[in-house]
Amino acid sequence: xxxxxxxxxxxxxxxxxxxxxxxxxxxxxxxxxxxxxxxxxxxxxxxxxxxxxxxxxxxxxxxxxxxxxxxxxxxxxxxxxxxxxxxxxxxxxxxxxxxxxxxxxxxxxxxxxxxxxxxxxxxxxxxxxxxxxxxxxxxxxxxxxxxxxxxxxxxxxxxxxxxxxxxxxxxxxxxxxxxxxxxxxxxxx
Numbered sequence: 001x002x003x004x005x006x007x008x009x010x011x012x013x014x015x016x017x018x019x020x021x022x023x024x025x026x027x028x029x030x031x032x033x034x035x036x037x038x039x040x041x042x043x044x045x046x047x048x049x050x051x052x053x054x055x056x057x058x059x060x061x062x063x064x065x066x067x068x069x070x071x072x073x074x075x076x077x078x079x080x081x082x083x084x085x086x087x088x089x090x091x092x093x094x095x096x097x098x099x100x101x102x103x104x105x106x107x108x109x110x111x112x113x114x115x116x117x118x119x120x121x122x123x124x125x126x127x128x129x130x131x132x133x134x135x136x137x138x139x140x141x142x143x144x145x146x147x148x149x150x151x152x153x154x155x156x157x158x159x160x161x162x163x164x165x166x167x168x169x170x171x172x173x174x175x176x177x178x179x180x181x182x183x184x185x186x187x188x189x
C-alpha cells in the first residue's frame with residue numbers, strides 16, 4: 001500500500017533526546033512506524049552520536065549523547081529497528097551523511113516523510129537537505145517534537161515550511177495510505 005518511492009525517516013528518537021517536553025511524541029511515532037511497516041513501507045531510523053571535540057562540545061559546551069543509554073533508540077521503537085531498512089548513525093544534524101545519501105539513492109526514494117526529535121534542528125535539516133537534493137520532503141508535524149519545548153517545535157515547523165513549502169507540512173492522518181488503512185480497519189470492525 002506504500003509507494004516504493006516513499007520512505008519514513010525517523011530522526012533521533014533516542015533516550016538522550018526524550019524529555020518531558022518531547023516524550024508525548026514517542027507513542028505517536030511508534031504507532032506511525034508500526035502502521036508504515038505493516039503496510040510494507042521502508043523505514044529508516046537515524047541515531048545521532050556526539051563525540052569528544054565535536055562542535056557541539058566546543059561551541060555549545062554540550063557533551064551528551066556520547067554513549068549508551070543516551071544514544072540508544074527509545075525502547076518503544078527498538079523492536080521496529082530490527083525490521084527497518086536501515087539505522088543510520090550520524091555525527092551531523094541530517095540523515096544525509098555519506099551512508100544516508102547512498103541509501104536514498106540506492107533505493108530510489110523520492111518522497112521522504114520525516115518525523116522525530118528535534119523539529120527545529122535534525123528534523124528540519126533532514127527535510128531541507130532532501131529538498132536541496134531535488135527530493136520531495138514531508139514534515140509530519142504531529143510526529144515531531146522538540147526536547148526544548150513547544151516554542152522550539154513551532155519555530156522549527158515555521159522555518160521548515162519557509163524552506164520546503166507550506167504544503168509539505170502535514171499530519172500523520174494526511175499521509176494518503178493512513179486514510180486507506182483507517183478505512184480498511186473500520187470495515188473490519
